[in-house]
Amino acid sequence: MVPHLTTSLTGPLRELERLILDKRPDIEHWFRNEFIDHQAPFYSSVDLRNSGFKLAPVDLNLFPGGFNNLNPDFMVLCIHAAMSAVQKLCPDTRRFMLVPENHTRNLNYLQNVVVLKRILEAAGLTVRIGSLIPDLKEPLELTSAGGDKLLLEPIQRKGNRVMLDGFDPCAVLVNNDLSSGIPPILSGIEQHVLPPLVAGWSTRRKSHHFHCYDRVAESFAKLIGIDPWFVNPVFSQCGKVNFSEKEGEDCLATNVEFVLNEVKEKYAQHGITEAPFAIVKADAGTYGMGIMTVKSPDDVRNLNRKTRNKMAVIKEGQPVHEVIIQEGVYTFENVDGGVAEPVIYMMDQYVVGGFYRVHTERGIDENLNSPGAAYKPLAFETDCQSPDCDGAPGSPPNRFYTYGVVARLAMLAAALEVEELVARAESLEVKAANA
Amino acid sequence: MVPHLTTSLTGPLRELERLILDKRPDIEHWFRNEFIDHQAPFYSSVDLRNSGFKLAPVDLNLFPGGFNNLNPDFMVLCIHAAMSAVQKLCPDTRRFMLVPENHTRNLNYLQNVVVLKRILEAAGLTVRIGSLIPDLKEPLELTSAGGDKLLLEPIQRKGNRVMLDGFDPCAVLVNNDLSSGIPPILSGIEQHVLPPLVAGWSTRRKSHHFHCYDRVAESFAKLIGIDPWFVNPVFSQCGKVNFSEKEGEDCLATNVEFVLNEVKEKYAQHGITEAPFAIVKADAGTYGMGIMTVKSPDDVRNLNRKTRNKMAVIKEGQPVHEVIIQEGVYTFENVDGGVAEPVIYMMDQYVVGGFYRVHTERGIDENLNSPGAAYKPLAFETDCQSPDCDGAPGSPPNRFYTYGVVARLAMLAAALEVEELVARAESLEVKAANA
Structure with a gap:
């Protein structure tokens, strides 16, 4: 079930894995208590990069698609985790309205919605699909990649509630990343x-997430006694960029230089001989759009028109004005001859699955979340018998545990991040009410 | 993965399954809230009997062995459920002392301990085995049926704590049913x-469990609109029996008659033409010992010496003075040519697996938990695609969901039962302190 891993890891990562396996009781104890204090998101997915010397999250999605790429043998894990999430977040719920993206022609995305609906139903909820498609007047039946029928219904607003025809849901599960803002009908x-x-x-920022992640990585690194850099990519940000108008280039170049210098220093400190690189991407959502790899500050000066156009707008035509400059983490994982990165899925505080995003036409220093990527499900192999358990940190079951730990670090950061976003929104409401 | 089911169910059970599937949102909502109010046991297993017209628990084990019989593909479910249980019951725990039965020569039981230890370790706990074997002075290494080494260590009592050599556990997980009483070292x-x-x-009674189950079955039956008898076996009890001395025969005969008459009435009411039978068993623990099938009150009078001896003592030579007389539920399940009954395993509030107990030399009205029984793991098949989900309540995935529902009813009854046992013990302590 586990795709053949051609990674041949040597050096520090084996040590990191060994350490994580050895410290498992401390790590799980720490997570257990963190997740008592901080509510895990209902669901999330994390893109990890594994460079052998470093294993780090590079993105966390709070509206994960791709449930259809998980190993169907482990759907029952999703079901139990969904039961746990519902019990913690909204125990009185019987009916869910699932609000997906507006992609009616992306049949794989529709398959994700089918699988998600099935998980929620198996967890004991009645589920119908409320669509944000503008001007949808009538229910719209679509067929997913797997041949399943999906009925998208127009959302109706009645006072302070949203409904579908003859259906008053107790909760709304959003699987739409709200790139173009909070829809008034849900507000x-x-x-x-x-x-x-x-x-x-519209309110979330990657840089805010990674600020929260800094704190989590710091605590975790202290717990197991490592340099937090081994699980945390250096980053910086620019708040006023306009690629179309060539504005903000200096800010970009300065911050690219800062990130590359930091990485250079770490590489020297840990005896790593690869060339540092950085990823420039929109601070708010990407969907694999608006991303570039840079190896020197000059790479962000005098961008050609094509690159500027590519960077200027992302999903749903949203202009990019804020960017994050993140340390590039090489992926030395290779699945069936393609460059690969693991994507880990969580529901509530549990790792429920994952897959490799594989790209045969991309380099080890490029973003793989782009057209042409293929997916290979990751299985759980937890029957950790000796000598695997004691001797071979590089074997798939142990590697997957390590991935699960780093993914949960990012998810914990997202929990802190959402707490702060909610607190900020509430304090704005109070201010508005008092104004 | 699912053993071939030769059951051909017709009539009421299909209706019951249909109803349970249809009412899934209500049922899961109800469980969700019951398990907020009542803490599920750390682990439990339930013996179910499926007669086609009735699906009911006949026993619930709070110290389940047999984890080695579960499908190893789903160990990760046990791991997540164990994580959830630890988080609820003792979040600060890092180290568990696991206290098994004293069976050193039952290699399959030792394999159960190996699997249980592996589950707890994978959930992030450090686990060592503390043994209650009398006069154990030195650690004892044993080899399980699967060839794994297991180190049993003598428990040391230091003040109000138990320890092993160099190991101070935060919690003790008991996998020993304490038939011969609460060991002073743990008290x-x-x-x-x-x-x-x-x-x-030593303090638990089956009859108390089934009194609690009466309340649970009543609420559940009301929720889905059925006669509770469809999921609840009639029972009665006798408190003063001595099989060796032929004492208590009248009480037994009277109660057997009562149970058989109740069942006869229900059979007539629901048009069932089978012959009613009852099971007489020790009210406190059995381990498959001290059980007999009776079809008339005369069956418990003038018992021959062999039967009296069989009924007089159970595990660890404990004499039987209290018995429960329970409606016999036929099993019409048949696996690979043997009579079969499903055993469902739970950790925390989650169903984590199950197996069929199969016996080729027993009848459909006999206890199957006895020497010679074989085990077939039950798989989860939750990929509930149409038309299975809509059309075929008798198909394995749906049957298994139904089993999980009825098993959870018994587990909820056990939660109430343990609450009452703890409250009773506490009030006795208060009385003793005030005396």
């Missing part, structure tokens, strides 16, 4: 909304 | 004990 409703609307990309 | 310790010691067979 201020009295039903539970999961995740909170402020977690959408 | 009154300050560490968490799971399940509470009062759940052992």
Whole structure:
């Protein structure tokens, strides 16, 4: 079930894995208590990069698609985790309205919605699909990649509640990253909304997430006694960029230089001989759009028109003005001859699956979340018998445990991040009420 | 993965399954809230009997062995459920002392301990085995059926704590049903004990469990609109029996008659033409010992010496003075040519697996938990695609969901039962302190 891993890892990562396996009781104890204090998001997915010497999250999605890429043998894990999440977040719920992206022609995305619906139903919920498609007047039946029928219904607003025809849901599960803002029809409703609307990309920022991640990585590194850099990519940000108008280039170049210098120093400190690189991407949502790899500050000066156009707008035509400059983490993972990165899925505080995003036409220093990527499900192999358990940190079951730990670090950061977003929104509401 | 089911169910059970599938949102909503109010046991297993017209629990084990019989592909479910249980019951725990039965020569039981230890370790705990074997002075290394080494260590009592050499556990997980009483070495310790010691067979009674189950079955039946008898076996009890001395025969005969008459009435009411039967068994623990099938009150009068001897003592030579007389539920399940009954395993509030107990030399009205029984793991098949989901309540995935529902009813009854046992013990302690 586990795709053949041609990675041949040597040096520090084996040590990191060994350490993580050895410290498992401390790590799980720490997570257990963190997740008592901080509510894990309903669901999330994390893109990891594994360079052999470093294993780090590079993105966390609070509206994960791709449930259809998980190993179907482990759907029952999703079901139990969904039961746990519902019990913690909205125990009185019986009916869910699932609000997907507006992609009606992306049949794989529709398959994700089918699988998600099936998980929620198996967890004991009645589920119908409420669509944000503008001007949708009538229910729209679509067929997914797997040949399943999906009925998208227009959302109706009645006072402080949203409904579908003859269906009054207790909770709304959003699987739409809200790139173009919080839809007025969902705003201020009295039903539970999961995740909170402020977690959408109109208010969320990657840089905020990675600021929260800094704190989590710091605590974790202290717990197991490592340099936090081994699980944490250096980053910086620029707040006023306009690629179309060539504005903000100096800010970009300065921050690219800062990130590359930091990485250079770490590489020297840990005896790593690869060339540092950085990733420049939109601070708010990407969907694999608006991303570039840079190896020198000059790479962001005098961009050609094509690159500027590529960087200027992302999903749903949203202009990019804020960017994050993140340490590039090489992926030395290779699946069936393609460059690969693991994507780990979580529901509530549990790792429920994952897959490799594989790209045969991309380099080890490039973003793989782009057209042409293929997916290979990751299985759980937990029957950790000796000598595997004691002797071979590089074997798939142990590697997957390590991935699960780093993914949960990012998810914990997202929990802190959402807490802060909600608190900020509430304090703005109070200010508005008092104004 | 699912053993071939030769059951050909017709009539009421299909209706029951249909109803349970249809009412899934209500049922899961109800369980969700019951398990907020009542803490599920750390682990439990339930013996079910499926007669086609009736699906009911006949026993619930709070110290389940047999984890080695579960499908190893789903160990990760046990791991997540164990994580959830630890988080709820003792989040500060890092180290578990696992206290098994004293069976050193039952290699399959030792394999159960190996699997249980592996689950707890994968959930992030450090686990060592503390043994209650009398006069164990030195650690004892044993080899399980699967060839794994297991180190049994003598438990040391230091003040109000139990320890092993160089190991101070935060919690004690008991996998020993305490048939011969609460061991003094564990009594009154300050560490968490799971399940509470009062759940052992020196204080627990089957009849108390089934009194609690009556309430649960009543609420559930009301929720889905059925006669509770469809999921609940009639029972009665006798408190003063001595099989060796032929005492208590009248009480037994009267109660057998009562149970058989109740069942006869229900059979007539629901048009069932089978012959009613009853099971007489020890009210406190059995381990498959001290059980007999009776079809008339005369069957318990003038018992021959062999039967009296069989009924007089159970595990660890404990004499039987209290018995439960329970409606016999036919099993019409048949696996690979043997009579079969499903056993469902739970950790925390989650169904984590199950198996069929199969016996080729027993009848459909006999106890199958006895020497010679074989085991077939039950798989989860939750990929509930149409038309299975809509059309075929008798198909394995749906049957298994139904089993999980009825098993959870018994587990909820056990939660109430343990609550009452703990409250009773506490009130006795208060009385003793005030005396």
